[in-house]
Amino acid sequence: MADKNSNNDNAKQQSSHFAVKSKDQSINGATYFTATDLKPEVEAKGKVLVIYTGGTIGSMPVDPDDPDSPQVVVKWDNYTKRTQEFDPTSDTFIGCRIDAYALDVPLDSCNVGPAEWGLMASIIEKHHDEYDGVVILHGTDSMIYTASALSFMLINLKKPVVVTGAQMAYLFNSRNDGKQNMITAIMFANAKLSGVPVVPEVCIYFNHVLLRGNRARKQDASGFDAYYTPNFPPLGTAGGRLFVDERLILPIPDQAFRVVRTLEPNVLTFDVYPGIQNTDLARNILSTKNIKGVVLRAFGTGNIPTKDSFLKVFEEANNKEILVQNVTQCLHGFVELGMYETSAALLEVGMVTGFDISPEAALCKLMVLLADEDLAFEEKKQFAQRSQAGEMSRSLYIQTLKQTKALEVRQDGEPVRLAPEGSIEGNWTGPKVFNASLRLYGGHITLQGDSEFIEIEVYLNAKTGDVLDRTSPNFAGSFKRRVAGADANKEMIIGLDVTAAARRLINGGARVAAILRIVQGQGILSWKDADLAVFIDERR
Known part of the structure; x- marks a missing residue:
């Protein structure tokens, strides 16, 4: 067995380039470490801030002489001693500045929650403009919660925040996933070093794939292929080279970065x-x-x-x-x-x-x-x-509508116009409309005479006095509605699909009005409230 003192001396030499910068940079609950004595060519390759929370990636057996003893999360200085990629004198040095915040008490990820998310968000806010990207070293149990929470807390994020960890710690295992996950996460976070496009999102990197963090699901409790995004493709992959699919990443926002705590x-x-x-x-x-x-x-x-x-x-x-x-x-x-x-x-x-x-x-x-x-x-x-x-993959925008006449449409009456209350929100165009529905709440149909149904015509953005016929560009559809015996006395939500017209006529920010009239059958259509629900496909 190797001499422990000799190993410790070597470890101290490897970690000598890290120093606590100042108490002013540290945050309550986390200590700031900065790299020292880096060459100018290294500084030119960008800077990554690592937030070390603990987890399997930073674990070692409590008894160094017994690899089967229970694992404990080591502190940052112990972690860096065993990570040659952080040592600028090493042949395997990663090649860019790495500074770090380490939780004063490293945690198993089962114990990471809103307080720790707030601490991470505060650290990122403090240094957002200073670093090219952030890497969070984290346990796997609650990783998707942390990535999801931060994606909603970091508003208008302009830099990559890459969360990663390990199923098998590399600090004492020759065969592991931890070291490659850590190295590759740093490269995805630093576009200057890797040459990939900037990904201004909170991501998870794990086992060769870069995933949108708030889309990720954990699929394996112990296997290296632990995460995937069932309803969204990977943002990037890592094989012989790193690849980022620029069609999938969110745009870098124009608005100022801010944090929700x-x-x-x-x-x-x-x-x-x-x-x-x-x-x-x-x-x-x-x-x-x-x-x-x-x-x-x-x-x-x-x-x-x-x-x-x-x-x-x-x-x-x-x-x-x-x-x-x-x-x-x-x-x-x-x-x-x-x-x-x-x-x-x-x-x-x-x-x-x-x-x-x-x-x-x-x-x-x-x-x-x-x-x-x-x-x-x-x-x-x-x-x-x-x-x-x-x-x-979809969003719903709702335009509330109000009646300008009676709250009903009669076959023998005048058409009823539903006027907009404000504008429909969102920054989208007609081709992104997946579905649009005019919804009448508290709706009720009363059939009269021998009628088995009524047929309703809907027009979008037509004005009072416009000629209403099916050749009009404002025509949104005709709808036949019957009344089942059990529903004769019930109020219900009546939905009228106006998708095709919405794609032609509506954009986000518009004010949308609707006109309804009964064109066939004898009866009354009444309702209490109305809105236009527009479902947007965010992938288009």
């Missing part, structure tokens, strides 16, 4: 399962003291049991301003809440759609969104349904 921790996730509607579990969960938000993992495209007493639980939660976001239990695909009339019951009780967001990203997004004191509850619901940091 306050999070609402009183959110939770729970699953729908067969039979839950016959228990009090959902009511008990939604009655939890101080609860502010719920990520509901639903069947398939967002379906849940439709028993009246079960739906009533969610309606009561909405009335208490508890935000419930519907996400799918499936790894692939979308929740389609609000896109079709079949999901009307869930809209009526106040649920919002999560499209293809992961449950982990949805939870972190709600933590950030629900802590925003400047947003009213209904505004928070709208923002929850829009992609904030590339976490969803």
Whole structure:
């Protein structure tokens, strides 16, 4: 066995280029280390700030003489002693400046949460303009939560933030994934060193793939291929060379970088399962003291049991301003809440759609969104349904409409115009419209005479007095509606698909009006409120 003192002396020589810069640079809970004595050609290759939190990548056996003894997370100085890639005198030196913040108490990632995310965000805010990128060394258990949370906390991020770790520590294992994950994460974070495009996102790098952090899911508890993004391609790959797909990365924002530090921790996730509607579990969960938000993992495209007493639980939660976001239990695909009339019951009780967001990203997004004191509850619901940091493939923008005449359309009456209340938000154009629906809330159809249906025509952005016919560029469609016997006395959400017209006529920022008239059949169409829901494909 090698002499321990000799090993320690060598280790000290390797780590001599790191020094604590000053107490002023350190932050409560983390100490700042800076590289010293670097050559000008090294300084020219850019700078990366490493945030060392702990995890398997920084673990060693508690007994150095017994590799099977329990592993503990070592401190930063111990980590750097065993990392030749940080030593500018080593043949394997990575080739650029590496400075670091190390948590004063390195953590297993099971113990990383909102307080630590706030600390990381503060560090990044302090040095955002100083470094080419940031690498966070992190345990694998909660890595996707950290990456997701930071993606919503770091607003208008202009630099790469790459989170990585290991399934097998390299500090004492010759065969490991930790060292290559760490080296390659630094290269993706430093475009000057690697030559790849700048990726202004919070990413996860693991086992040859660079992933959007808020899209990642953990698929293997111990294998090296631990993470993937089921609903989005990798941003980059690492093989014989590094590659970044510039078509996929978010644009570098023009607005000033800023940080959100306050999070609402009183959110939770729970699953729908067969039979839950016959228990009090959902009511008990939604009655939890101080609860502010719920990520509901639903069947398939967002379906849940439709028993009246079960739906009533969610309606009561909405009335208490508890935000419930519907996400799918499936790894692939979308929740389609609000896109079709079949999901009307869930809209009526106040649920919002999560499209293809992961449950982990949805939870972190709600933590950030629900802590925003400047947003009213209904505004928070709208923002929850829009992609904030590339976490969803679709976004929903809603234009509230008001009636300029009666709240009903009669076959023998004048057309009714629904005027816009403000502008529809967003920076998108017609070709990005995936679906658009005119939604009439509290809708009711009364058939008269021998009519079996009524046919409704819809026009978008037509003016009062315009000629209304199907050759008009404002014509948005005609819709036949029948009334089933069981629904004769029910109020419901009536959805009218106006997608084709929306693609021609609507852009983000526009004011959108609608005109309705009955052109066939005898009857009355009435409603209480109306809106235009525009679903945007963020991938186009």
